[in-house]
Amino acid sequence: MSGAHPTRHHARASARRWRSGWAILLIASALLTSGVGGQEAPPPAWAYPVMDPGFQRPPDDGRKHRVPGSASELTQTEINDPFNPPDWYPNEHPPMPPTVAHGRRPDVRACGQCHMPHGLGHPESSGLAGLSADYIEQQMIDYRAGRRKSAVPARAASMIAIAGAATDAEVREAAQYFSRLKAAKWIRVVEAETVPKTFVGAGNMRHATPNGGSEPIGQRIIEIPENSELAELRDSHSSFVAYVPVGAIKRGQALVATGSDGKARCAGCHGPDLKGVGEMPALAGRSPIYLARQLMDFQRGVRNGVYASLMADAVARLNERDIIDITAYLASLAP
Ligand code: HEC
């Protein structure tokens, strides 16, 4: 190596330079294809629960079920009726218009089945209470026009079918009903190292496995009913708990305050308390796994409604961990 063969030395050095150049290129292209924001990664199962293959609901034994504080008695088959879903506490909300209470056969299932009479919804659908009627109508138009889909197509299939079949008048009466409801605390956010082991059952709802023990949370949000039995009965007093990684809420607060790029501050559009303004939906106190799915759907371009481009900067630089932190924080806020 004494310089006796300067050209060979030079060749080796430039080969090294080439190799490190390639290494940089490879790293850069790996970052691009994995998407700095994680756009290309497969959608994570924690955010997009889909019923476990082979899961079967136990057959209806004909028993009449009751829930605390309600005079009604219903069989599981009655509870699962998409055109007459349970309304356990009819005095706790304004009268439901026909589209919300019953829908219309064969394709417009009652909105109240999944979003519930009080509009707080289940984590596998979404909360609609208090969203503006304009926003709700616009989303229905976007589903119908094929602009709003999900990274896991099965997750939005029911909404696409319902929005496609519902008339404008039906959409309007439902939108007005849900917009007049008040959002309320419905999800308890808990930072945890470990979470119950879970399974995904009927209707894509995640539940704790009975006597299943626990496992590390990892980088996930695990959102389950406080009481699976009552949630299965669609008891609209039966709320949810969302386990989030330790430290997520504080990190999320910082990301929400500055925006991921230091510019796209969430409150700039979603309102000072993140409770929504006009076409900008509320974020505070809503299901973290629902919100996470939406951020990932915007990133992947499958949620591409008329106003979705306004979210482009906000999601461009978020990775999966940012999304966990942001949605943990948002869900922890008072709705
Ligand atoms: C079978 C269950 C089911 C029924 C019935 C149902 N929805 Fe949904 N809804 C969902 C699911 C699941 C989502 C989330 C889909 C996604 O990820 O885009 C959703 C999302 C929505 C959204 C978007 C909310 C947001 O914050 O952007 C609106 C608006 C909506 N539904 C309105 C309605 C209306 C109006 C009806 C009745 C005409 C209805 N839904 C009936 C399951 C249902």
Ligand code: HEC
């Ligand atoms: C420039 C305005 C703007 C900024 C900044 C912005 N958003 Fe949005 N956001 C919107 C609009 C508009 C929509 C509705 C998009 C649509 O109709 O498809 C939306 C929708 C959403 C949704 C879907 C809610 C639902 O009900 O489905 C989430 C989640 C969300 N934003 C989170 C955030 C977060 C987190 C930030 C900050 C990192 C942020 N947004 C910053 C304008 C904005």
